[in-house]
Structure formats: C-alpha cells, structure tokens
Amino acid sequence: MRHFILFFALLGSVRIGYAQEIRYETIENISYVNEVASDYAKEQCKLDIHYPTSGEDKPIVLWFHGGGLTGGKKEIPTFLKEKELVVVGVGYRLAPNVKVEDIIRDAAKATSFVVRNAHRYRGDTSNIFISGHSAGGYLALMLSLNKTYLEAEGFDADKLAGIIPFSAQTITHFTARKEHGIKEEQPIINELAPLFWVRKDAPPITLLTGDRELEMLGRYEENAYLKRMLSLIGHKHVKLLEFQGYNHGMVYPGLPVLVEEINRLVKERG
Helix, strand or coil, rough: CHHHHHHHHHHHHCCCCHHCCCCCCEEEEECCCCCCCCCHHHHHHHEEEEECCCCCEEEEEECCCCCCCCCCCCCCCCHHCCCCEEEEEECCCCCCCCHHHHHHHHHHHHHHHHHHHHHHHCEEEEEEEEEEHHHHHHHHHHHHHHHHHHHHHCCCCCCCCCCECCCCCCCCCCCHHHHHCCCCCCCCCCCCCCCHHHHHHCCEEEEECCCCCCCCCCCEEEHHHHHHHHHHCCCCCCCEEEECCCCCCCCCHHHHHHHHHHHHHHHCCC
C-alpha cells in the first residue's frame, strides 16, 4: 500500500511542476515608431521581445546592441532567454545616416514604447533595466543620466530599476566626435558624454568592463572615472566590475552577472 501512496505522491509532484512550468515566446520586428516616420526609421526602429506566456509579471531588460553606433543589429542574447525575464532586443537608426543625438532619441522612444506596452508581454514596469554592449551601453547610460531624452517621451528616468552597461563609452562617443572631425584618440566630454550628466539621484548603476590591459582604448578607465565622479557627488548605488582576462568582447562573462544584478536589485526594491 505504501508503494502506491509513494507513486501517487510522486505523480502529483510531477503534475504540479508541469503546471508551474513557464513557457516563453519571441515576437520579432515590432515597430516602435509611428506612420509618419521616415522609411529608414521604419526599417531600423524595431524590437524583438522574448517573454513568458503565463505566470506573474517579470522584470524587463532592454538590450541595446553594440557596433559603434554605425553597425550591428537588434538581438536577444541567448543566455538571457528563459531566465524569468522579459527581454527586449532594440534596433535603432545608425550613423552616418543620422546623428548620434537622433540615435539616443530612438533609444528613448523604444524604452517608452516598452513601458506603454509591457502589459501585453507580462512585463513588470516597476522593474525596468537597461543594458547593452559597447555602443548599447553608451545609450543605456545616456538615457539614465540625461533625463531629458526620456522626459520627451513621457517617462521619468528615475523610475528605472537599474542600468547595467557592458564596456560602455562614458566620454563623448567616438562617433559623435567624428561628426565634428575629432579623432577617437582625442577624448572630450560634452553634452554627448554620460560623464557630463553625472547626478546623485540616478538609478542604480553597475558598470561592467573587460580587463583594463585588454580593453578598447581607455574603456576601463572611462568607466572607473564615471564611478568615481558618481560616488563623489553622492550616488549611493554604483559599482564597477572588471573581467580579468577578457577584452572588449566581454559579453558572455557579463551576461550571468547581468542576471544576478537584476535579481539582486529586484530583491532590494522589495
């Protein structure tokens, strides 16, 4: 008799586990611009969304691709799939077809679109994170530190739950410098630099970079300077993680940390 009881107990546990399994879908090429946008904007300004089809609302992470603001395409990193997250791969216009400031505005439009439509994809708008590699990390920082871009789209950057950029440029982006004939080896800090907009009330920021001896140009040092300046003005939730032995292409070792940081910040927010 006890064997039968054990069998049905195990069967019951299997059924419960199956009932609680989270299933996911991916929808591609969702436009986030309106009908009056240019043909080029309609082509580039699209999202892919990977989301759970059942269960409670999940944290949202927007992933902006790299490529120097002149190349690359929207993507959802495979590692981020099925991690109890709503993951959004963002496409945007590229230089030299548009200016860097236009690209930042695209990133803001995409973020606002996701906020407005999150309910369709079981997204928790109280836990929105922005991330991305290289140029994508730069966009993440510009959106969070210069509040005007998201304000223009009806969203308060202070409501973001966290910014977790991968090897982001924190001085003026080299593509923005190129627009003015400035070489990438000549650093400047102006309105198109995240460092220009340091503020103590910005959302939590976790900066990820490769090894300082292997990174592109001075990318580690740029991030270290941003961390230092944020700390000096009183920002209480900024840290810098350096991946020893990895160069600028440090996406994979960073992705598990991204998930850990999202989980940590969600837990701290309660």
